[in-house]
Every structure is written in structure tokens, then in C-alpha cells.
Amino acid sequence: MNTEHTILLVEDNPKDVFLVQRAARKAGITTPLQVVSDGDAAVGYLSGDAPYGDRAAYPLPVLVLLDLKLPRRSGAEVLLWIRQHPHLRRLPVVVLTSSRQYTDINHIYDLGANAYIVKPPDLDQLVDILTTLNLHWITYNEKPQFDMM
């Protein structure tokens, strides 16, 4: 496993964070998982604003797991911001959310999400999902080049 990479989890529900982290652990994922709990924090982290200025402590992620229903700035807004960002626009973003509403799905794909996954109530399924995501995006996927900030 490549430990140099980082996954950013944008999730406001600490229970969900816990369950995801647990599932990641169960899936044997060693990639560091950074967590921010709202949309603004996600944008701040990606921008390198305080308190995330130190890129050694808060490295740029190779994958963003993005919830949609977030305080302050919604997941859709964060996604839009990333896609319009001159340097980060190619960053892989997987939406991980509770909603299965079709209008949401279409809208999020229109904004440029790389995948849309509904959080499963079943823990085993969550482990499966994280295993798959890790294999797909961290292990096998060729990372895009980011323009220097």
C-alpha cells in the first residue's frame, strides 16, 4: 500500500466517520484518512488555508469521499468549487451519501463527480465499498497531474 497518498473524508456525522474509519480498518486500508466535518472545512483543507496550512500534516488528497448533506457548504457546492478550481479540477471525487434521489444523482454527475455511492446500512457492504474504492482509486488508478499551487 502506498502510504504517501491521503484520502479526504468530508462527513459531518461523527458516527458515520467512525463507521467509515472502522470499515477502512477492516478493509485493511493503510492510506491515511483525513476527516473534515463541513463544506467550508473541506474547501479550507484543499486550499491549504489555516488551520490546514501545513501540507506535511495535511497533504493534498488523491481521493475525496464527499457527503452531500453538510453544514455551511453542501457537498454539491464543494464539488462545484473543486471542479472550477484551476489546479484541483481533476481531483477524483466520490460522493458517499444517504440519498438515492434521482435528481441528486443526476445533478451531482452533472457537476463532475467521479462516482456516486449510497451509504449502505449494512456494515459488511460498507467494508466492500471501501475495499473497492481503495483498489480502484488508490492502487490501480493513475493519478492526474495537479498544477502547482
Added chain:
Amino acid sequence: MAIPHIRFRQRLTLAIALPVVLPLLLSGISIWQITRLLSALESVDRTGQVIAQANSAQKLVLDMETGFRGYLLTGESEFLEPYEQASALIEPSLEELQNLVADNPSQTQRIVELTAEFRRWEQQVLPAIARRQRGGLEPLSELRSRKQLVDQMRQQIATFVATEEQLRDQRSQRAQAATQSVIVTSGLLAIGIGVILAYFIYRQILRVSQAYEGALQTAQARTQESEQSAISLQRSAQRLAALHDVDRAILATELDKPLIDNALTQMGQVVPYQEALVAVFDLEAETAQVLAGIRQTGDLTMPVGTRLALADFAPEQSLLHGVRYIQNLPTAESCPPVLVRLRSHGFLSCLCVPLRVNNTLVGALNLSSVKPAAFDEEAQEIAVEVANQLAIALQQSRLRWRLQATNQQLQHELQERLQAEMELREQEQLFRSTFNQAAVGIAHVNSDGRWLRVNEKLCQIVGYTRSELLQRTFQDITYSEDLDIDVAYFHQMLADEIQTYSMEKRYIRKDHSLVWINLTVSLVRKSTREPDYFIAVVEDISDRKQAEDALQQLNDTLEQRVRERTAQLAETNQELEAFTYSVSHDLRAPLRTMQGFAQALLEDCGDQIENFCKSYVDSIIDDAVQMNGLISDLLDYSRLTRTQINLQPTNLNEVVAEALKQSTAQIEEKQAQINVAAALPSVIAHRSTLIQAVTNLVGNAIKFVASTTQPQIDIFAEETYQDEVRWVRLWIVDNGIGIGPEHQERIFRVFERLHGAESYPGTGIGLAIVRKGLERMGGQAGVESQLGHGSRFWIALPGVVLALNEETHDLTPPHSPDR
């Protein structure tokens, strides 16, 4: 021949004059010579005369002297007598002699001297005589003197005579020479003239003879010519006869086969052909057609009416270049098919003459002969003439046909016009009555807006009499608020920007009340496109306007209410959206974590928990799952009511297969037996909604079965027609517990359940989703059932119109549902 004629006369004159003139000349010369000869002879004679005279004079002198001497001797007078006689004669004799030699001075001189000597002698004689008479003697001196004198005289005469004789000899010689010269010159002249004459006459005769021969030859030539012209005259007569028929055809401007045949027959008398064909060409269609033909023996090589390609007849190029004469067909190169056919019929030569009018090729005359090189120049000429005439005749004939056709067309047009005129008159009458008695106002208006013609109805609408109206313009009686629009249209129309316009406006009636009318205006233009007059159709719409006003008020109220209701609905919808969103996110999140933590509890701390405690945790998980299902169903149901549904042809086979696939877990769990009819028809539906409905129905059919019974489900379709629309009804028939009639409608409502969750768990939304989904797709759903006897659920949707080649579906239920 005037000049030869003159020359001939000249020659004739010469031939006559020369033989006359030349002998005359000869005679002249002869006369002249003879005269000279005569003169010479005469002078010889005269010389002889002179000599004779001189001798005579000498004799007289001698006589006198003799007489005298006698007398003297004798004294006798008688001897004196000769003297006396001679004395009387001698004087005239001497004078005559002198006259004779008057032309010779020397001789004359001698005579004069002689005369003088005589006189001197006489003078001496006379005294001697006288003395003798007296008897005296004569002196001797005197005698001597006299004797001297006589001797002198004698001498003188002798000289004279000698001179004369010499002269006479000379003259005789001269006469002799003259005679010889006359003879010689006359002979020479006669010979010369004879030769000249002979030569001249020969020449003349030769010339005349040549001229005559020339004339003769000319005459002969003329004769031959005239003979030939007589022959050609005869030919011409035949030609004329041949051409006459063609001429007749031309005059008659019609050309039928017998006429051409006759012309060809006539031509046959002067042109040695065995077959003659006349073909007409259609250059546009590139065809040739045999119009007429004659064959001396046997049938035509191509019967009359034969139509063939122009190229088969002859290459057009060759025909345009003029007469084509093939002297020897068997050896001719590149024969068109027609000539090949002629050849095969034994013809050896052929003359093809184009029929041309003003350089336009209209046909061809084809003459053929069984002899090679049968057509000489004359025959060709005649053929060309006949061909020319035929061509003109053909053209005339065509023109005449065209003329007839044009005539007929003109007559036809004339009739049509007459007809049209009659119709026009009828129509005018019709229009007049329509105009006057129409139920709408009709008017003609000029470009200033003045009424030109108005009908009765318009007068009624505006309340003016016709004459009052005709003194006004439409602007005068239009309500001021409506005037600008109308005038604007009016000017647009004058500017040719619009063709017609309609508007509703108000007129001011004579009693100052307003009347609503519907105005339709069109513009009649002159042929120069200048505006002529407007046609205005005016309909009184007061009643309609009143009704409209009322309707408008009603509408306004209704619209207001609809707007309000719509706003309310939109608000509700928005709330519902927010609610749904909230449900799908916020309501689910705790459920999910609840389930997740319960699972984590079992997984992480399972070994520390008592078994009965584990069952508590299981209950929590079950409820969470149950609640999640409920929320999902509710969201599905909610989405059904809100999302856009696109209907399209949907294959029921695929839909049922997909629904069964989604229900696999349930089917396997209950060991359900499911029979699906072999081929199901297609319906108009929204695929995913339909799949959901069928899935729900199949799920129900499996679920609501007595626990001891193996579920058996039959799925099939049937077609019904309702209001001429083809409906497909899909049946899902189970062997389940059945539904009492009192519940059969209730079960389609949301959250309606007939059984406790323990016996038959469920959300109570499944059938509501079925019904709602079917409603959204324009279909229906229902059930036929009796308690304890299974249920027969159905859904009905409009069928897809069958294509012709679509196979017939098995729409009947399976014979054995148990199978």
C-alpha cells in the same frame, strides 16, 4: 450570224465584180494598144499617102514640064494641054501634101521650098509660052535655069519621098512592133488576168464553200439541238406530269399515300427505278417512318407505316450532305440497315435523296434498282426535283395539320371563353346578390377611406342610409380608440406590406352608440399593381363581445383562482420536496448508524453479550431494516408522484423477466413456482415504473400465501378493446389467501394493511405504488379475488399497435396453472 452574212455578201460582190473589172481592164489595155497600133498603121498609111501624093505631085510637075517642053518644041498648043491640066492640079496637090506633112516641119519646109521652086519655075514657063506663041526662041540660059529648077524640084521631091519612105519604114516597123507588143501584152495580160481571176475565184469559192460548210454544220448542230430539245421537252412533260401530282398535293396542302404513289409512278416513267420509298423523319424522336412506296414487282421491302430508328435509315449526317447515290450496293461500304435490306432483296443500286425544306431535313426519297448504276444525272435531277416537291408537300401538310390543330385549339378556347363569359355573368349576378343580400356588411372603400359601395347589412349595422354612408369615410365612423390601429393596417396594406388584415373594432352608429364589429379587409389592385379599392367585410359581433366580456370576467376569476391554487400547490410541492430530501437524508442517517452500531456491537463485542441480549440487538437491526424499507418505499411512492415519466413501447417479456430477477431471493425462499406465458405483447409504459409495479405484485403473490402452501403464480396477458383502443391486461394470478371483496379497494391505498407484521410483514405501500405508477402511465390496476381462493391482480396499459410481421402472441392463460 450577222458578220459572216455580211462577209458572205462582200465575198459574193467581190466574186462578181472582179471577173467584170479585170476583163474591162484587159479590154481597156487592148483598146489602148490597138489604138496605138491603129495609130501606127494610120501613120504608115498616111506616109504612104504622102508618098503617093508626092509622087502624084512629081508626076504633075513632070507632066507640066513635059507638056511645056512639047509645046515649046512643037509650038503646038495641044502639047500644052497636059501642062495646063497639071498646072490646075498641082497647086492643091502641093497644098494637100503640105497639109499631110503639117506634123513634120522638115518635110513641110521641103514642101514650102518645093512650092517656091515650082512657082519660080512656073514664072519662067509662062513667059516662055508667051514667047513661043509669038514665035520667039528661047534663050538657052532660061532653059538651063528651068532645067535646074526642075532638077531641084525633082531632087526635092525625091528627098521628100525618100524621107517619107524612111519614115514609112520606121512607122511600119513601129506598127509591127506595136502589133507584136499588143499580141504579147494581150496574151500576157489575158494569162495574168486569167490566173488572177482563177485564183480569186478559187479563193472566193473556197471561202464561200467553207462558210457554207460552217453554216451547214451549224445548221446540222441546230437541227440536232432542236431534236434533242424536242426529246427533253418530252421528258420535261413527263417530269411535269410527275411533279404535277405533288403540286396538286401541295395545293391541296394534304399528302396522302395515293397521291405520293401517283407521283412516284409518274416519276417511274422517267427514272428507271424498281422500288421507290418515301420516309418521313422525326428528328426529335430520331425515328423514320415509311409514308408511301412503290415497287414495280412484288411487295415493298419495307411496308408502309414501318417505323425504324433514324440511324437505321441513314446516318443523318450523310442525308444532310445531299443526295447519296450508291452505284453498286454489294460493294458499298458501311451500309445502314435499310440498305442492307435492299441489298438482300436483290437491289444493286440505290439513290437516296433527302427531303429538305429550308435546310430542315423532313424525310428521304429512296430509289432502288436491280441494275447497278441505274440512275444517271438526269434521273438524279428528276429525283431531286420530285424530292423537293415532296418535301414542300410534306412540310405544307405538317403546317396544315398544325394549323388545324391551332384552329381547333382556338375554337376550343373560344368556346371556353364563351363558357367562361357566361359563367362570369352568372357569377357576377351571384356576387351582386351575395354582396347585397349577405348576412355580413360588405363594402368597397377607396384609398382615402371613402365608402364606394356598401350593402344593406352594413347600413343596418351602422344605422346610416346608403347615401349617408357614401358621403363619409370609414375614419368618420370609427371609434377614436380603434382608429389608429385600423389606419396603420390600412397604410401597411397600401404599402403592400400585408395582404389582408382582420381586427375587431367599434363603429359609432348614427345614434352615437358604439357597435363592435369584426373587420376583415383585403385590397384589390389594378393590373399595374396600383391600389384600386379595398374590400371590407364587417360582421356585427356585439352579442359575441358581450358573451366574451362575461366569459373574460369568468376566466379572469378562474385564472386568479388557478394561480392561487397553483401557488399553493407549488408551495406544498416544495415542502414535499424538502420533506423528501430530509427523509432521504436525515431520517435515514440515524437508522443507518443505528443499524451499523448494532452490527458493530455484535461483531466487536458479540462474545461478551448473552445470547438473549444478542436477540435484542437483532431486533434493533430488524426494525432499522424495516424502517429503511419503509422509507425507501415512501420515497419511491413520493418520487412516482413527482418525477417526469416518459412513455414508450415496452416489452412485457423483459419487464416480467426483470421483476422476477429482482424477486429471486423471495422466490427461492418460498420455493415459489412461477409460470409465465410464452410471448407477452408490448405496451406503452415507463419501463422502470412498470418493473417496480410488477415486482411489487409478484412479491405480494409470493408473500400472501398460507405458510403450508407452495406459492404458484401464473403470469399472462390478454388484449381488450375499449373505445377502439387496444389495451393489454397483464394478469398475476396466485394461489394465495385471497382478499375479501370489502378490502379489495382499500389495499391500493398507502399504509393500508390487512395483516399484522408478524404473519405478513410489509410497509403497506407496495400496492399504492402499483396503482400510482399505473395511473402515471395512463393505465389501471385492480384485483379479482375471493377470500381463500387466491387473488388475480391485473394491470392494464395501452398496447403497442401491432406491426404486420409481428408474431401472434399467446394471450390465453396456461391450461394448467399447477404445471
